[in-house]
Amino acid sequence: MTDMSLTPPPSRKRRSNWQLLMANRLAAAGLFIFGLIVLIAVLAPLLPLPDPNITDQPNRLLPPLSERHLLGTDHLGRDIVSRLIWGTQISLIVGVSATALAALFGSLIGLVAGYARGATDSILMRFVDMLMAFPYILLAIAIVAALGPGLLNALYAISIVNIPFFARNIRGVTVSIRNREFVDAARLSGKSHAAILFTEVLPNVLPVIVITMSTTVGWMILETAGLSFLGLGAQPPTADLGSMLGQARAQLFTAPHASIIPGVMIFVLVMSINLLGDGIRDVLDPRLRSGALDRPMPVTRIDRRTTPPAKLTDAPALVVDGLSTGFDTGDSITPAVRDISFRLGKGECLGLIGESGSGKSVTALSLMGLVASPPGVITDGAVYIGGEDVLSLREQQLIGLRGARVAYVFQDPLTTLHPLFPVAEQIAEAVLAHNRVGKRAAMARAIALMNTVGIRDAESRAKAYPHELSGGQRQRIGIAMALANDPDIIIADEPTTALDVTVQARILELLQDLRRERGLALLLITHDFGVVAQVCDRVAVMKNGEIVEQGDTGTVLRAPQHDYTKRLIACVPELGEGHGFLDRVRPLFEEART
Amino acid sequence: MSQNAVDIRNLVKTFGGGRNLFGITASQVQAVRGISLHLAQGETLGIVGESGSGKSTLARMLVGLERPTSGDMVIDGKPWSVLAETGPRAFGRAIQYVFQDPVASLNPRKTIGEILDVPLRLLCGYDSTKRAARKKALVDAVQMPADTLERYPHEFSGGQAQRIAIARALAAEARILVLDEPVSALDVSVQAQVLLLLQQLRDDLGLSYLFISHDLAVVESISDRVAVMYLGDVVEIGPAAQLFASPQHDYTRALIASAPRLATSDSLI
Numbered sequence: 001m002t003d004m005s006l007t008p009p010p011s012r013k014r015r016s017n018w019q020l021l022m023a024n025r026l027a028a029a030g031l032f033i034f035g036l037i038v039l040i041a042v043l044a045p046l047l048p049l050p051d052p053n054i055t056d057q058p059n060r061l062l063p064p065l066s067e068r069h070l071l072g073t074d075h076l077g078r079d080i081v082s083r084l085i086w087g088t089q090i091s092l093i094v095g096v097s098a099t100a101l102a103a104l105f106g107s108l109i110g111l112v113a114g115y116a117r118g119a120t121d122s123i124l125m126r127f128v129d130m131l132m133a134f135p136y137i138l139l140a141i142a143i144v145a146a147l148g149p150g151l152l153n154a155l156y157a158i159s160i161v162n163i164p165f166f167a168r169n170i171r172g173v174t175v176s177i178r179n180r181e182f183v184d185a186a187r188l189s190g191k192s193h194a195a196i197l198f199t200e201v202l203p204n205v206l207p208v209i210v211i212t213m214s215t216t217v218g219w220m221i222l223e224t225a226g227l228s229f230l231g232l233g234a235q236p237p238t239a240d241l242g243s244m245l246g247q248a249r250a251q252l253f254t255a256p257h258a259s260i261i262p263g264v265m266i267f268v269l270v271m272s273i274n275l276l277g278d279g280i281r282d283v284l285d286p287r288l289r290s291g292a293l294d295r296p297m298p299v300t301r302i303d304r305r306t307t308p309p310a311k312l313t314d315a316p317a318l319v320v321d322g323l324s325t326g327f328d329t330g331d332s333i334t335p336a337v338r339d340i341s342f343r344l345g346k347g348e349c350l351g352l353i354g355e356s357g358s359g360k361s362v363t364a365l366s367l368m369g370l371v372a373s374p375p376g377v378i379t380d381g382a383v384y385i386g387g388e389d390v391l392s393l394r395e396q397q398l399i400g401l402r403g404a405r406v407a408y409v410f411q412d413p414l415t416t417l418h419p420l421f422p423v424a425e426q427i428a429e430a431v432l433a434h435n436r437v438g439k440r441a442a443m444a445r446a447i448a449l450m451n452t453v454g455i456r457d458a459e460s461r462a463k464a465y466p467h468e469l470s471g472g473q474r475q476r477i478g479i480a481m482a483l484a485n486d487p488d489i490i491i492a493d494e495p496t497t498a499l500d501v502t503v504q505a506r507i508l509e510l511l512q513d514l515r516r517e518r519g520l521a522l523l524l525i526t527h528d529f530g531v532v533a534q535v536c537d538r539v540a541v542m543k544n545g546e547i548v549e550q551g552d553t554g555t556v557l558r559a560p561q562h563d564y565t566k567r568l569i570a571c572v573p574e575l576g577e578g579h580g581f582l583d584r585v586r587p588l589f590e591e592a593r594t
Numbered sequence: 595m596s597q598n599a600v601d602i603r604n605l606v607k608t609f610g611g612g613r614n615l616f617g618i619t620a621s622q623v624q625a626v627r628g629i630s631l632h633l634a635q636g637e638t639l640g641i642v643g644e645s646g647s648g649k650s651t652l653a654r655m656l657v658g659l660e661r662p663t664s665g666d667m668v669i670d671g672k673p674w675s676v677l678a679e680t681g682p683r684a685f686g687r688a689i690q691y692v693f694q695d696p697v698a699s700l701n702p703r704k705t706i707g708e709i710l711d712v713p714l715r716l717l718c719g720y721d722s723t724k725r726a727a728r729k730k731a732l733v734d735a736v737q738m739p740a741d742t743l744e745r746y747p748h749e750f751s752g753g754q755a756q757r758i759a760i761a762r763a764l765a766a767e768a769r770i771l772v773l774d775e776p777v778s779a780l781d782v783s784v785q786a787q788v789l790l791l792l793q794q795l796r797d798d799l800g801l802s803y804l805f806i807s808h809d810l811a812v813v814e815s816i817s818d819r820v821a822v823m824y825l826g827d828v829v830e831i832g833p834a835a836q837l838f839a840s841p842q843h844d845y846t847r848a849l850i851a852s853a854p855r856l857a858t859s860d861s862l863i
Binding site (some may be wrong): 180181182185186187188189190192199203204355356469471500501502503504505508527528529530531533534554557567568569571572573574575576577579580581582585586588589 | 623685690700713764782783784785793811816838849856
């Protein structure tokens, strides 16, 4: 309970970046192929290769596997193996340098524009927009035409046309980081703008730069080859993959190997880099890493140690019996909630209270199999709704219960409502999910529901988008959606935490009225004893995934039995107590420290 | 010269209202409309109000993160405009800010030691041995273990991160702290501990606090005086006990009536 005990975080085995990359087979294959190509290209001066530029007219266009020429010769009798290796080296150098240049200037523009905002941002980004207005390869050709053909000029051209790509990406990330509080905090610590940009913002943007680089290198090599193919890049006799392809084009029918071999090389090189780049992106992107973008299964995986009876006779609306849920970490299952049991009758309100991390929300989501899986697993217990164990039902039956018999109201309606649809349409959608009625009837029902939850002028507010409503009104819409199919049970997960106190009071009143009028069973999850005292008939106190105490609200608040409950209640300041509150709680913590 | 830590006179902040390319004036929002307040030395002034009442805008102007549209502020005897001309370091030495979300206010890619180092180096100008000693003392002052300095922000719980954020604010050796909802994101038991810590630091170091919160009971427990803000205005201000016992303004009464309570008085321990 005290935050002073600095227990090391549970030693969850988090795989290192390298292990993650190797676990991705395609990326690993890409890495090995790319590594091999780079190794050969780097070792080119040391390998026993004939000079790539020596022409040998009598031996022109020899087929592969000829004597002394493993891959044959080109139209001037030059050895293709040697030209291929030297050409790969040049293509790699140009591609990587072009990426580095584009990343350097593009990121700089993006960082400055995103951080400075205002006029600087407008001017820089309009410049970038101008670059983007031209078709990509045409612009590169125009730049080379202006500078004159040559490998170095091709490199500059490719860097310039890729600057917008980096600038736009980095600017977006910078804007979001710039608004974070730690940037303000650094400012108040006395840092100058430049110092903040390079020591606070840049480290947070760096992964994005690396990701963008790794996904564009392949592309740039391809573009270099493209320019060389057109004769604008590498000039004869220098070999580069694109110019080899371009020069062999004339003999495509007589000696196809001379063009196919560099073509295959470009393909293998670019593919290996792209596979590797995708792998690096997956490893560095924290959202991909946490598995948040994995598609969760429709129902939490259920793997119960014991099978409880499928039916209970004369049970109240909701009975939870010995429910345990954990998270699969690969090697083992870390329990999140253990052996949760409670009952909830028709028209009753049970408060589930606890501090952050106590397992309140996991409990609430487990009831309808909504814990994201992977990694969630329900390991034991039963949930009886109307006497029937829902965890024994078939997947489709369980999904059919969601919203129909059991509905949820979540904490922040701004994130649970779809921002692009009018609110009444979203309520109508909830109606249509379980009823075969016409669209018009569903809309009428949606407006009736909006009236029920106390939205004034429901007819005219029906077309409003979520951002046009206040926080309290949005939560009313959330409640209207929950009511759409006349559920028996509403599970409200911190429904008023994001709201102001005056609005909170009205939303709680609404929930109370609905409960009385409709005989709803209400499971209210909260961290606030004041809310519990005001609304709930009974309360269950959770700590570390277990219910430590449960009973009538009045009894628990007046005479808590468990030490944890006593301490929690003691820590709630009461209005009118004034400075006495701190004097009252001080001994609690001094005792804990000694 | 006034004895007050902060003096605010007729402070106004308007957002928007600029003209666009076609000379059309954009819509304006008056976040703060003519506030006058003072914060005495060693005093804690609580500011309560709902979201959108202008509390945070007021706080951000005080520490120089926003520029007021009109009005005067005198901070620690220096006018706001003088501080603004001298640059952010002048603000940092006079007044510090503690953010609502402690985890978001710490750069995830820096250790606590690196974070605490910045104000000590840039605002106080200490050499490295003095900085190391100060960092140890600061971590100790906010009751965190000594190995805190080598760790990263994500290794700490919300309550611990808020202690670290308070340590950073203290590092600047400013005498005035603006605390913007410092305990709102914390669990009740942790909230009580952070409040105790704030009270102790104020008494030990003689700090003045501007304590912003939407939770009336929390504000009452630590404040000497309380100001109630509503739609950018201070509608009522007075000693904490008096304000909550006999509120004068309708809005204050509505706020007090809405605050959830632990049932009847006999449930108090």
